[in-house]
Amino acid sequence: MSESHTIVADEKYVFKSETRNRLMIIFALGLLLFIVGVFMAKSGGGHEEHKAAIDISQNLTASIAHDGEHGDAAGEHAGTAPWLKRIYTTLWMNNVFFTGLAVIGLFFVAIQYAAQAGWSVGVRRLPLAMAHWLPIAGVLMLVIWFVVKGDVFHWTHAELYDPQSDHYDKVIDAKGGFFYWPGKHGAFPIFYILRMVLFFGLWYLFFSWIKREMTAEDMDGNVQHWKNSRKYSAIFLVIFAVSSSVAAWDWVMSIDTHWYSTMTGWYLFASWWVTGLAMITYLTVLLKDAGYLKIVNANHLHDLGKFVFAFSIFWTYIWFSQFLLIFYANIPEETVYFIQRRTVSPYSWIFFANLILNFVLPFLLLMTRDAKRHLTMLKVVCPIVIVGHWIDHFNMITPGVMQHDGGLGLLEIGMAMMFLAAFLMITFSSLTKFALVPKNDPMLQESLGHHI
Amino acid sequence: MAHKENFLVGIFDDEDVLLHAVENIREKGVKIKEVYSPFPVHGLDEALGYRRSRLPIASFMFGITGTSLALFTQIWMLGFDWPMIIGGKNHVSLPPFIPVTFEFTVLLAAFGMVGTFLIVSDMKPYKWPRQYDNRSTDDKHVMAIDLAANKIGKDDIQRILKENGASEINEKSF
Numbered sequence: 281m282s283e284s285h286t287i288v289a290d291e292k293y294v295f296k297s298e299t300r301n302r303l304m305i306i307f308a309l310g311l312l313l314f315i316v317g318v319f320m321a322k323s324g325g326g327h328e329e330h331k332a333a334i335d336i337s338q339n340l341t342a343s344i345a346h347d348g349e350h351g352d353a354a355g356e357h358a359g360t361a362p363w364l365k366r367i368y369t370t371l372w373m374n375n376v377f378f379t380g381l382a383v384i385g386l387f388f389v390a391i392q393y394a395a396q397a398g399w400s401v402g403v404r405r406l407p408l409a410m411a412h413w414l415p416i417a418g419v420l421m422l423v424i425w426f427v428v429k430g431d432v433f434h435w436t437h438a439e440l441y442d443p444q445s446d447h448y449d450k451v452i453d454a455k456g457g458f459f460y461w462p463g464k465h466g467a468f469p470i471f472y473i474l475r476m477v478l479f480f481g482l483w484y485l486f487f488s489w490i491k492r493e494m495t496a497e498d499m500d501g502n503v504q505h506w507k508n509s510r511k512y513s514a515i516f517l518v519i520f521a522v523s524s525s526v527a528a529w530d531w532v533m534s535i536d537t538h539w540y541s542t543m544t545g546w547y548l549f550a551s552w553w554v555t556g557l558a559m560i561t562y563l564t565v566l567l568k569d570a571g572y573l574k575i576v577n578a579n580h581l582h583d584l585g586k587f588v589f590a591f592s593i594f595w596t597y598i599w600f601s602q603f604l605l606i607f608y609a610n611i612p613e614e615t616v617y618f619i620q621r622r623t624v625s626p627y628s629w630i631f632f633a634n635l636i637l638n639f640v641l642p643f644l645l646l647m648t649r650d651a652k653r654h655l656t657m658l659k660v661v662c663p664i665v666i667v668g669h670w671i672d673h674f675n676m677i678t679p680g681v682m683q684h685d686g687g688l689g690l691l692e693i694g695m696a697m698m699f700l701a702a703f704l705m706i707t708f709s710s711l712t713k714f715a716l717v718p719k720n721d722p723m724l725q726e727s728l729g730h731h732i
Numbered sequence: 733m734a735h736k737e738n739f740l741v742g743i744f745d746d747e748d749v750l751l752h753a754v755e756n757i758r759e760k761g762v763k764i765k766e767v768y769s770p771f772p773v774h775g776l777d778e779a780l781g782y783r784r785s786r787l788p789i790a791s792f793m794f795g796i797t798g799t800s801l802a803l804f805t806q807i808w809m810l811g812f813d814w815p816m817i818i819g820g821k822n823h824v825s826l827p828p829f830i831p832v833t834f835e836f837t838v839l840l841a842a843f844g845m846v847g848t849f850l851i852v853s854d855m856k857p858y859k860w861p862r863q864y865d866n867r868s869t870d871d872k873h874v875m876a877i878d879l880a881a882n883k884i885g886k887d888d889i890q891r892i893l894k895e896n897g898a899s900e901i902n903e904k905s906f
Contacts, residue, residue, distance in 0.1 A: 603827065604827050607828075608827075608828065610820070647792075648788070731774050
């Protein structure tokens with residue numbers, strides 16, 4: 281294409297009341313489903329049919345000394361009813377999932393700046409809006425942690441660290457420093473909480489710096505803002521590389537306290553990243569449908585589609601790297617993770633659904649060039665990927681907490697809908713606060729002439 | 733020696749002029765054989781009216797062949813022809829086969845695609861490439877027009893080329 285210096289019109293997103301109402305309806309529907317789900321979980325037992333499968337899985341893992349103790353510990357927490365534990369788990373799981381979406385919004389912006397990417401100028405404001413969920417996610421994370429810790433995080437029980445107690449657990453005690461340093465094992469987890477606060481603090485700090493530069497650029501068009509954004513982005517990426525990995529150990533892997541996998545950091549990141557990309561793509565498509573983002577054309581959508589396609593494969597690569605090593609080594613401490621998920625009946629379908637939704641479908645549906653360039657296919661695949669990775673998060677977190685009492689029912693779906701509605705509400709309302717198109721971005725012309 | 737193929741070769745200095753020239757010349761009904769340029773010119777493919785390459789389809793076919801061949805070989809060898817116990821796993825267990833299958837898929841897709849590309853773009857090892865004008869590797873865009881393929885006469889084509897900004901027009905025979 282020849283140089284075409286198009287004049288970019290100012291675009292601002294208007295959060296229409298009908299959109300708001302639709303989100304309210306999703307929220308209300310979610311609440312309704314949630315309440316129905318709670319009642320169903322409270323009244324319906326129905327665990328007998330699962331018992332056979334559990335026995336099998338426990339026989340398989342009987343050789344593991346720790347698992348026996350784990351079983352004891354599960355019995356000991358019987359004080360909390362399964363339905364309440366389910367609420368706690370789904371709260372925690374949804375918050376980890378939507379934290380991921382928010383922080384990936386920032387990560388996407390940062391990686392575009394660090395790479396000096398020109399093509400993405402037109403779609404950069406949406407991920408920035410998504411990152412507005414970060415402070416809320418941080419507060420929720422802290423609050424939920426203190427509510428659910430006893431039930432979700434096995435390692436929070438003080439007696440595990442007391443050599444005199446029957447429940448003393450040597451393995452967890454050895455890992456205790458990671459949670460409790462510099463305090464006493466089994467007291468308040470200073471190091472753990474400190475990390476949580478530090479990560480959200482740093483993420484929010486860099487979010488507000490980058491956002492400040494981006495909005496200031498709209499006002500005066502000074503190139504220095506772009507340079508500053510690059511600098512902040514580069515530093516943020518280094519911080520995010522470490523913090524996302526440690527966050528995965530803290531928020532996901534520590535639930536299965538005895539189990540460890542060196543892939544967890546990558547695994548959670550891969551899941552977050554591809555979900556975030558699918559969300560960015562989906563929202564871009566929705567906005568385009570509503571008549572916004574005129575400077576985004578098939579070429580930009582093609583790039584976003586390639587991102588979703590490529591990182592679906594990347595996620596599968598990580599999934600398989602974790603699975604194959606554990607499968608081959610066949611060490612009981614590690615295999616218990618997959619045995620719990622594949623052979624225990626409430627989870628076995630999820631194990632396979634995870635692979636179909638997150639690998640097979642996006643891989644086949646987004647393979648051709650046309651699929652990535654047309655709105656229709658992106659509108660089909662992106663929701664599949666988002667739902668698929670929500671199920672992936674379920675698969676990571678729930679079986680470790682609920683053992684055989686878990687399940688994916690109305691309760692979980694309702695909670696997810698409430699979270700989604702709240703997340704989108706924040707995203708869209710923050711999107712109204714700045715221009716939808718960065719008209720002063722030094723890379724804008726490159727984005728307009730983008731052609732693949 | 734069989735009869736010679738005669739070409740008109742238009743030389744263009746600027747890619748914008750070239751792009752418009754390609755569009756106008758094709759509109760006049762002149763068939764362009766090929767355009768050579770020292771760097772990729774965006775939009776030239778569309779201007780020349782090229783159909784989308786079917787290379788991805790070939791690549792997919794080669795890939796599928798690789799997948800099936802790798803799976804078949806491993807299952808047949810380790811499961812039936814010479815069963816061996818490795819790591820206490822079943823003879824035929826899918827997970828250990830995946831890396832080999834993946835690599836073989838990539839290998840065949842890549843080799844197949846490169847081979848197909850070389851063949852369809854006429855870059856066979858024994859083939860001596862036609863140089864319409866050596867400056868297409870330096871600073872000029874070179875447009876080759878096959879005279880035999882055009883109903884329009886040589887003089888008319890020469891005039892059309894001139895009108896559309898060709899800086900030089902040469903004749904070339906192979």
